Amino acid sequence: xxxxxxxxxxxxxxxxxxxxxxxxxxxxxxxxxxxxxxxxxxxxxxxxxxxxxxxxxxxxxxxxxxxxxxxxxxxxxxxxxxxxxxxxxxxxxxxxxxxxxxxxxxxxxxxxxxxxxxxxxxxxxxxxxxxxxxxxxxxxxxxxxxxxxxxxxxxxxxxxxxxxxxxxxxxxxxxxxxxxxxxxxxxxxxxxxxxxxxxxxxxxxxxxxxxxxxxxxxxxxxxxxxxxxxxxxxxxxxxxxxxxxxxxxxxxxxxxxxxxxxxxxxxxxxxxxxxxxxxxxxxxxxxxxxxxxxxxxxxxxxxxxxxxxxxxxxxxxxxxxxxxxxxxxxxxxxxxxxxxxxxxxxxxxxxxxxxxxxxxxxxxxxxxxxxxxxxxxxxxxxxxxxxxxxxxxxxxxxxxxxxxxxxxxxxxxxx
Numbered sequence: 001x002x003x004x005x006x007x008x009x010x011x012x013x014x015x016x017x018x019x020x021x022x023x024x025x026x027x028x029x030x031x032x033x034x035x036x037x038x039x040x041x042x043x044x045x046x047x048x049x050x051x052x053x054x055x056x057x058x059x060x061x062x063x064x065x066x067x068x069x070x071x072x073x074x075x076x077x078x079x080x081x082x083x084x085x086x087x088x089x090x091x092x093x094x095x096x097x098x099x100x101x102x103x104x105x106x107x108x109x110x111x112x113x114x115x116x117x118x119x120x121x122x123x124x125x126x127x128x129x130x131x132x133x134x135x136x137x138x139x140x141x142x143x144x145x146x147x148x149x150x151x152x153x154x155x156x157x158x159x160x161x162x163x164x165x166x167x168x169x170x171x172x173x174x175x176x177x178x179x180x181x182x183x184x185x186x187x188x189x190x191x192x193x194x195x196x197x198x199x200x201x202x203x204x205x206x207x208x209x210x211x212x213x214x215x216x217x218x219x220x221x222x223x224x225x226x227x228x229x230x231x232x233x234x235x236x237x238x239x240x241x242x243x244x245x246x247x248x249x250x251x252x253x254x255x256x257x258x259x260x261x262x263x264x265x266x267x268x269x270x271x272x273x274x275x276x277x278x279x280x281x282x283x284x285x286x287x288x289x290x291x292x293x294x295x296x297x298x299x300x301x302x303x304x305x306x307x308x309x310x311x312x313x314x315x316x317x318x319x320x321x322x323x324x325x326x327x328x329x330x331x332x333x334x335x336x337x338x339x340x341x342x343x344x345x346x347x348x349x350x351x352x353x354x355x356x357x358x359x360x361x362x363x364x365x366x367x368x369x370x371x372x373x374x375x376x377x378x379x380x381x382x383x384x385x386x387x388x389x390x391x392x393x394x395x396x397x398x399x400x401x402x403x404x405x406x407x408x409x410x411x412x413x414x415x
Contacts, residue, residue, distance in 0.1 A: 013299055018327075018331055030182065031182055039166055039186045054108065055106055055107065055383070056109050057105060058119070060146070062109040065114050078136060080134055081133050087107045100117070114147070115142065123135065160386070169415075191329065192251035214236055232251070248260060259325055272309040282302075294317075340366070347408070352403055359397065364393060365392055396411045
C-alpha cells in the first residue's frame with residue numbers, strides 16, 4: 001500500500017500519472033467539417049499542391065514584369081490590354097511584349113504573364129475601357145509580384161498536420177482547401193463521473209436538513225466535454241463501501257476514465273482510497289497534491305485508465321479536475337499537453353515592421369524556452385490559409401507603434 005497523503009507538487013503529480021497511462025490511441029474517421037476540437041490520430045499529408053495554379057492576389061493587370069521596369073508617375077510604361085482572364089476558368093490569353101490582361105483577385109493568370117500590376121498603379125489612356133485599350137503603368141512590378149505560385153502555400157506530399165494535433169477552424173479550412181473531406185481523429189474518451197455521500201441529492205430534489213444538491217457531477221461533466229471527452233454520469237452513491245466499490249468497478253469497465261467526487265480526505269469515514277486501490281494495478285499513485293484548495297486529491301491508474309478521487313468542495317473539485325482530469329483527457333487523445341487558449345505574452349524572435357496608426361496582427365509560432373515563450377513570426381500572404389495553420393496565434397502590434405523589436409515582449413492572441 002502506498003504512503004497516502006504524502007503530497008507532491010502538481011507538475012510532478014501529473015508526470016507520475018502520465019507515466020502509467022496507455023500510449024495507444026484508438027482512431028475513428030469523421031467528416032472534416034465535424035472535426036473541430038478533435039485530435040489527429042496520425043500525420044496528414046497534402047494530396048496536391050496549394051495553390052495548384054498561379055493566382056492573382058490583386059485586382060489589376062497580368063503583365064510581363066520587364067515591360068514595367070523603370071515605370072514611374074513621371075515616365076509611365078504604356079501597355080495594351082488585349083483580354084480578360086475569366087474567373088473560374090483557364091486563362092488562355094497569350095501575352096506578347098507590351099501587352100497586358102485584366103485579372104481579378106484569386107483568378108488564374110496567363111502562362112505568358114509573370115506579375116500583376118494593381119489597378120491603383122494604372123490609369124486608362126483616354127478613359128476608354130473597351131478591349132483592346134491602353135493603360136499607363138506608374139509603378140514597376142517584379143517577377144512574381146502579386147502572384148501566388150503553385151505550391152506556395154503547401155507542396156504536394158508535404159506533412160500538413162502532425163499526429164496529435166488539436167484541430168482548429170483554420171486547420172479544417174486548410175484540409176478542405178486540399179479536398180480532404182474526411183479525417184482520422186482520436187476517439188473521444190468516455191469519462192465516468194460518480195458523486196458520493198449520504199448528504200448529496202439530485203439537483204431537481206429539494207434538499208432536506210443537512211443535505212446539498214449534487215453540482216460536482218455537472219461541473220466536472222462540463223469540463224470533460226470541453227476537453228473533448230464524453231461525460232457519463234453514474235449518479236449519487238451512498239456512503240457504503242460495497243455499493244461504491246461495485247459502482248466504481250462498473251463505471252471504469254464501461255469507460256476510459258473515472259472521476260469520483262468526495263471521499264478523498266483523510267477522515268476515517270472516507271473510502272475512496274480503498275475503492276481505487278481495489279480497481280486494478282497499479283491503483284493509487286498518490287494521495288495529496290501540494291495545492292490549495294484540493295490538497296487531499298487522489299490520483300490513480302487502473303489497467304491503463306486514469307482514476308481521480310476529487311474533493312467534495314465544488315471549487316476544489318473543479319480546480320483539481322482542471323489540473324489532472326483535463327490534461328488526462330487530452331493525453332488519452334494523443335495530445336501531450338492541453339492546447340493553449342486565451343492570451344499570452346511572448347518575447348519576439350526578430351523585428352516586426354508595422355506602420356503607426358494601425359493595429360497589426362502577425363501570425364506567430366510559439367516556442368518554449370528557459371526564459372519563457374518565444375514568438376516566431378510566420379510570414380506569408382493573407383491568401384495563404386497555411387500561414388495560420390502553422391501558427392499558434394496572432395501577435396498584436398499596438399496602434400501607435402511603428403513595429404516591434406526582437407526581444408520585446410508582446411501580446412499573442414491564441415487560436
